[in-house]
Amino acid sequence: MTNDITLAQTLDGATLDSFLLYLEDMPNTAKTYKSCIKRFKLWLKDQPDAQQPTTNTVRRYKEDLTKRGYKPNTVHLYMVAIKQWFKWLESIGKYPNIAQYVKSGKVNRKSPKSYFEAAQVKEILDQIDQTTQAGKRDYALLVLLFTCGLRTIEASRAKVKDITILGASRVLLVQGRCERLCTVAGSRLHCLDRLFNHPWHRCKGYPSMHRAAFYKH
Numbered sequence: 001m002t003n004d005i006t007l008a009q010t011l012d013g014a015t016l017d018s019f020l021l022y023l024e025d026m027p028n029t030a031k032t033y034k035s036c037i038k039r040f041k042l043w044l045k046d047q048p049d050a051q052q053p054t055t056n057t058v059r060r061y062k063e064d065l066t067k068r069g070y071k072p073n074t075v076h077l078y079m080v081a082i083k084q085w086f087k088w089l090e091s092i093g094k095y096p097n098i099a100q101y102v103k104s105g106k107v108n109r110k111s112p113k114s115y116f117e118a119a120q121v122k123e124i125l126d127q128i129d130q131t132t133q134a135g136k137r138d139y140a141l142l143v144l145l146f147t148c149g150l151r152t153i154e155a156s157r158a159k160v161k162d163i164t165i166l167g168a169s170r171v172l173l174v175q176g177r178c179e180r181l182c183t184v185a186g187s188r189l190h191c192l193d194r195l196f197n198h199p200w201h202r203c204k205g206y207p208s209m210h211r212a213a214f215y216k217h
Contacts, residue, residue, distance in 0.1 A: 015089075015094065016034070016037060018092075019033075019037075019085060019088055019089075020033070020034055022088060032077070032081065033081040033084065033085065035120075035123060036077065036078045036081035036082065037081060037082065037085055039078070040061060040078070040081075040082055043061055043064065044057070044061075047060070053098060054098055055098045055099070055100075055101060055102060057098065058082060058086075058098055058099045058102045059102055061082070062075065062078075062079055062102060062105070065078055065079075070117065072105055072106060072107060073107050074117065075105045076104050076105045076106070076107045079099075079102065079103075079104040079105055080104050082099050083099040083100070083102065083104060085099075086098055086099040086100070087099070087100070116146065121146050124142065125139060125142060125143070125146075128142070136191070139191055140191040141155060143191050144182070148182040150182070
């Protein structure tokens with residue numbers, strides 16, 4: 001197969017959706033790959049060979065990720081997604097597999113998993129529908145997980161009564177292996193106010209203060 005067809009003809013939403021459908025048995029993988037591919041497409045727009053990228057294009061992308069300070073594990077994840085995508089594009093006759101001979105990069109499996117980059121956190125939060133109560137709950141929960149460093153078990157144990165006033169600040173009493181306080185201000189305070197100012201919070205039958213703060217609606 002040659003690069004006679006431009007990649008712009010291949011990078012349409014329908015083709016990406018078809019690839020994600022191909023991964024329907026692996027929903028978490030599909031969601032991750034979608035994010036990785038969209039980032040590659042955004043980067044590609046500003047490249048001189050955007051219309052017909054080659055193996056060197058993919059190599060430059062990998063180098064750019066490293067220069068931007070992405071952790072080795074993150075670079076590896078992005079490259080695995082791109083390699084799988086081009087492999088699939090070639091299998092259906094859409095575009096040659098230009099990523100075939102680009103290595104994904106080394107992963108230190110003995111080191112802790114990489115944390116989320118700021119751009120990745122924003123991308124995750126932007127996908128939440130905040131027009132619903134469940135969406136407001138999910139958004140507030142993730143903001144606290146990302147900014148307070150809460151463990152999932154600590155978040156699940158949080159009760160409405162644990163969000164209280166201490167001096168001039170609102171705080172969350174975190175109950176884990178040992179109790180600690182997390183200041184709730186800025187974006188944390190804003191998303192919690194939106195969550196608890198909903199009419200259900202003030203109506204008759206309002207849940208007990210001992211109810212989970214992020215209970216399932």
